[in-house]
Amino acid sequence: MHREPRSREFYVLAIFFALFVVFLYGPLSAIIILSFQGPNGGLTFPLNGVSLHWFANLMQTQAVGDFGGSFRRSLALGLSVMVVTVLVSLLAGLAFRRRFLGATPLFYLSVASLVVPSIIVSLGIGVLFQQLGIQPAWYSSAFGAQLTWTLPFGVLIMFAVFNRFSPAYEEAARDLGASSWQTFLHVVLPMIAPSLIGVGLFGFSLSYDEFARTLMTAGTYNTLPLEIYAMTTNVTTPVLYALGTVTTLFSFLVIAVTVGAIFYLNRRRTRA
Amino acid sequence: MATMTSTETDKPQRARSEGFRFPPTFAAYLQALPLFLILGAFLLLPLLLIAVVSFWDYDFAAMYPDFVTFNYTETLGSWVTWQTYLNTLKFAVIVWLITLFVGFWVAYFLAFHVRTSSMQMVLFLICTVPFLTSNIIRMISWIPVLGRNGLVNSALVEAGLVSAPVEWLLYSDFAVVLAMVHLYTLFMVTPIFNTLMRIDRALVEAARDAGASSFQVLINVILPLAKPGMAIGTIFVVTLVMADFSTVQVMSGGQSASVALMMKNQMSLLQYPAAAANAVVLLVLVLMMVAGILRIVDIRKEL
Numbered sequence: 366m367h368r369e370p371r372s373r374e375f376y377v378l379a380i381f382f383a384l385f386v387v388f389l390y391g392p393l394s395a396i397i398i399l400s401f402q403g404p405n406g407g408l409t410f411p412l413n414g415v416s417l418h419w420f421a422n423l424m425q426t427q428a429v430g431d432f433g434g435s436f437r438r439s440l441a442l443g444l445s446v447m448v449v450t451v452l453v454s455l456l457a458g459l460a461f462r463r464r465f466l467g468a469t470p471l472f473y474l475s476v477a478s479l480v481v482p483s484i485i486v487s488l489g490i491g492v493l494f495q496q497l498g499i500q501p502a503w504y505s506s507a508f509g510a511q512l513t514w515t516l517p518f519g520v521l522i523m524f525a526v527f528n529r530f531s532p533a534y535e536e537a538a539r540d541l542g543a544s545s546w547q548t549f550l551h552v553v554l555p556m557i558a559p560s561l562i563g564v565g566l567f568g569f570s571l572s573y574d575e576f577a578r579t580l581m582t583a584g585t586y587n588t589l590p591l592e593i594y595a596m597t598t599n600v601t602t603p604v605l606y607a608l609g610t611v612t613t614l615f616s617f618l619v620i621a622v623t624v625g626a627i628f629y630l631n632r633r634r635t636r637a
Numbered sequence: 638m639a640t641m642t643s644t645e646t647d648k649p650q651r652a653r654s655e656g657f658r659f660p661p662t663f664a665a666y667l668q669a670l671p672l673f674l675i676l677g678a679f680l681l682l683p684l685l686l687i688a689v690v691s692f693w694d695y696d697f698a699a700m701y702p703d704f705v706t707f708n709y710t711e712t713l714g715s716w717v718t719w720q721t722y723l724n725t726l727k728f729a730v731i732v733w734l735i736t737l738f739v740g741f742w743v744a745y746f747l748a749f750h751v752r753t754s755s756m757q758m759v760l761f762l763i764c765t766v767p768f769l770t771s772n773i774i775r776m777i778s779w780i781p782v783l784g785r786n787g788l789v790n791s792a793l794v795e796a797g798l799v800s801a802p803v804e805w806l807l808y809s810d811f812a813v814v815l816a817m818v819h820l821y822t823l824f825m826v827t828p829i830f831n832t833l834m835r836i837d838r839a840l841v842e843a844a845r846d847a848g849a850s851s852f853q854v855l856i857n858v859i860l861p862l863a864k865p866g867m868a869i870g871t872i873f874v875v876t877l878v879m880a881d882f883s884t885v886q887v888m889s890g891g892q893s894a895s896v897a898l899m900m901k902n903q904m905s906l907l908q909y910p911a912a913a914a915n916a917v918v919l920l921v922l923v924l925m926m927v928a929g930i931l932r933i934v935d936i937r938k939e940l
Contacts, residue, residue, distance in 0.1 A: 374750075375750050378746040378750055379746065381742055382760070385743050388819065389763075390767070392781075392782050392819070393778050395781045395788065399781055408781060408784070409780075409787055410781060410786075410791065453672050456668040456669070456672070460665045460667075460669035460672075464662075465665040466662075467669075468669070471669055474680070474681065475676065476936060477924075478676055478680050480923060481680065481684070481923070482876065482897060482923060483880050484880060484901060485880075485900075486679070486683065488900065488909070488913065488916055489682075489683025489684055490679060491909075492683065492687065493683045493686050509679035513675075513679050520672065566769070574769070574773075576771075577880070581904060590771055593771065593773045594773050597773070609771070609774040609777065612774060616769055616770040616771070617766070617770070619769075620769055
């Protein structure tokens with residue numbers, strides 16, 4: 366399309382883009398570097414030697430809060446939120462392909478779920494559980510609070526996917542004698558699988574890092590982001606950065622594996 | 638990511654004769670039910686309850702069902718509340734302007750200046766990855782950069798530009814805005830990029846052939862067509878900033894206030910009805926802003 370040589374606009378914008386990427390990743394790389402601070406090093410540069418001291422420190426329970434426990438809770442919560450988000454978004458996406466009474470209000474309810482301030486969701490669920498006489502906990506109230514954040518993303522993604530999905534494939538399958546379940550399983554599902562994996566990634570990551578909605582609804586036991594938030598006020602050693610490095614690398618790993626899976630599926634599909 | 642135009646898919650499903658079949662709309666209701674139940678229980682019901690509780694009476698220990706309006710009159714009659722609302726709106730406007738500017742140019746670069754689609758995907762992923770990592774970590778990562786002995790200050794002092802470290806870099810309104818821009822620009826980049834990718838390139842060619850300069854193409858063709866993406870990005874950024882309490886708390890070091898932070902403090906003092914009254918006011922304000930933006934754009938058409 367553009368065969369002419371690069372314009373001056375291109376170079377200006379390329380520099381702008383590069384600066385934006387530095388802005389995005391610069392601070393993050395600063396804490397990753399500083400987490401390898403020597404035992405006597407502080408919260409800022411320069412590095413006072415290089416060591417794994419703060420990572421070892423992280424594993425001792427008394428140094429920080431309950432790192433292992435909060436990590437396990439966040440992982441379990443993230444996986445359950447992911448599963449529910451994928452299933453419910455897929456079903457809702459299928460539902461929205463047909464016209465039904467209440468489709469528009471339900472769609473706007475999903476959008477509302479995205480725009481209602483997190484602290485209000487938090488407060489509402491807190492008061493609801495209090496009035497029902499149920500103790501809030503990370504697996505009940507915080508689970509529901511996180512779904513109000515992950516589901517709209519899932520539903521909107523599925524909505525977009527089915528907007529572009531040609532019904533011709535299903536008609537062809539049906540003409541060949543496939544039942545509607547067979548059509549779904551062998552035609553629709555393989556085609557939308559990469560998007561479903563994407564929804565799963567959103568569900569897991571948004572839950573694993575969720576903070577504002579979880580803060581007031583998690584009850585007695587902290588999830589990992591809450592543990593980190595508590596640390597920002599009372600931990601003044603690079604162990605905070607070590608924790609940040611570990612969770613960020615874990616997030617990167619999850620993203621890399623998912624993106625890899627999506628590419629693999631797409632390539633297999635185009636080759637077939 | 639989305640390059641195809643949307644096609645109308647909700648053709649009525651053909652009824653099949655063999656076997657037992659539910660009517661098609663019944664299946665749709667069944668499929669939509671889980672979403673409705675979850676949002677009903679964890680969004681609709683809590684919001685209704687907040688509206689009810691905002692009229693209740695309370696003391697230090699508990700709240701009592703009642704119909705009183707002092708939760709509203711107290712919060713709206715206080716000068717501090719108005720200042721807090723103004724402060725929150727100030728953050729929203731500043732962050733919105735910056736993210737719109739940065740977001741548009743980044744998306745424009747990706748959509749119109751990167752030539753291969755694989756390079757586009759790679760660069761877009763680079764922009765998206767931080768969005769899927771912890772906000773708290775991304776906030777505290779500014780501490781070693783902006784702090785009194787941080788990277789920026791050491792560089793400034795060493796270069797001889799300032800004699801003593803600049804104090805307002807961290808724990809200030811500046812730091813709050815910077816961190817918010819850092820956290821929320823992606824919410825602007827993604828929808829604008831999505832809209833720009835759907836612009837028919839023939840329109841740009843036609844404008845060029847008709848003698849438009851690239852500046853004129855940008856102003857008269859691309860910018861008007863990018864409006865829906867900007868509107869969706871604006872909804873994200875404005876609602877996120879209006880709801881923010883953690884960035885304001887951490888990055889201002891407790892020196893600045895926002896409505897959500899005020900609510901959080903009321904909640905930790907167990908003043909739930911007061912927080913609920915604030916929640917209702919904030920919710921009405923946010924929904925009015927969103928409704929205003931939705932007049933410009935139909936979200937369903939943009940997905």
